[in-house]
């Protein structure tokens with residue numbers, strides 16, 4: 549009954565989204581990678597541009613990493629973009645350019661975990677594998693009155709078991725999407741729209757008026773402040789930028805005004821001065837804030853004195869200001885870039 553009501557509701561109410569018009573495993577895979585931790589309306593233009601530029605596994609596998617990151621610029625969690633390209637390369641090398649349709653094999657593809665495996669196998673191949681994300685947790689916690697932490701450990705396992713038992717064998721992809729759609733549009737975190745819900749008659753939380761209390765959240769990880777300094781060096785209309793190395797903890801492969809973290813801004817600046825062999829001014833030009841997971845980054849931009857012979861290594865280059873937007877910059881550094889471009893226009 550639950551499946552029937554939910555699928556009936558989904559058929560009439562699902563949002564018209566571009567990846568719902570295709571059965572192509574590549575397009576579905578791309579959409580699932582983009583949708584992780586990102587809202588649907590943010591993803592749509594990225595998805596369309598990405599598929600236009602890189603329409604299949606081969607194009608993605610052979611593209612320059614910089615092009616993939618540029619197409620991802622602003623979407624955040626850039627590891628997804630690098631994994632997506634690594635996935636395409638593996639699919640080309642090991643699977644004759646076809647996405648595998650078994651759980652065992654798909655879990656070996658870079659960036660694929662239990663959630664994306666279930667989503668892709670059910671939506672692209674109609675295999676009855678469930679999915680559990682934040683929306684599914686919220687809907688099930690209310691429907692079955694599940695208390696405690698459902699995001700990890702035993703509670704999380706319980707939600708997976710329920711999803712496994714409930715999934716429609718005839719329409720697994722639609723069933724998974726229907727639960728997530730219900731969570732995204734009706735069973736909202738605040739003010740769930742129970743009177744519009746196709747599952748109201750069987751919902752234990754709604755019967756007891758407990759919707760607002762569920763799901764119970766695990767204790768949030770404390771937020772850590774991270775002081776970060778970036779350096780703006782200009783020379784004859786060109787500006788110094790740096791590609792973040794593969795051993796950085798965040799934003800590998802993205803470009804930026806050279807930056808460093810420290811316990812203090814002074815420490816961060818000293819690191820930059822030593823690394824680049826330049827002298828930085830101590831008065832900041834601008835400051836932007838950004839959060840990555842539980843790290844609150846306060847990024848300050850400082851000017852500096854450009855020495856006559858600054859050593860430019862492989863990861864550093866001078867770029868004409870008008871070409872600065874050609875490079876992939878992540879969120880906080882992008883704000884600084886826009887500020888610099890506006891100032892110099």
Ligand code: SF4
Pocket residue numbers: 687690691734735736740741742743745746747748751752753754759
């Ligand atoms: S009845 Fe309300 S609380 Fe229950 S699943 Fe539907 S929207 Fe969520």
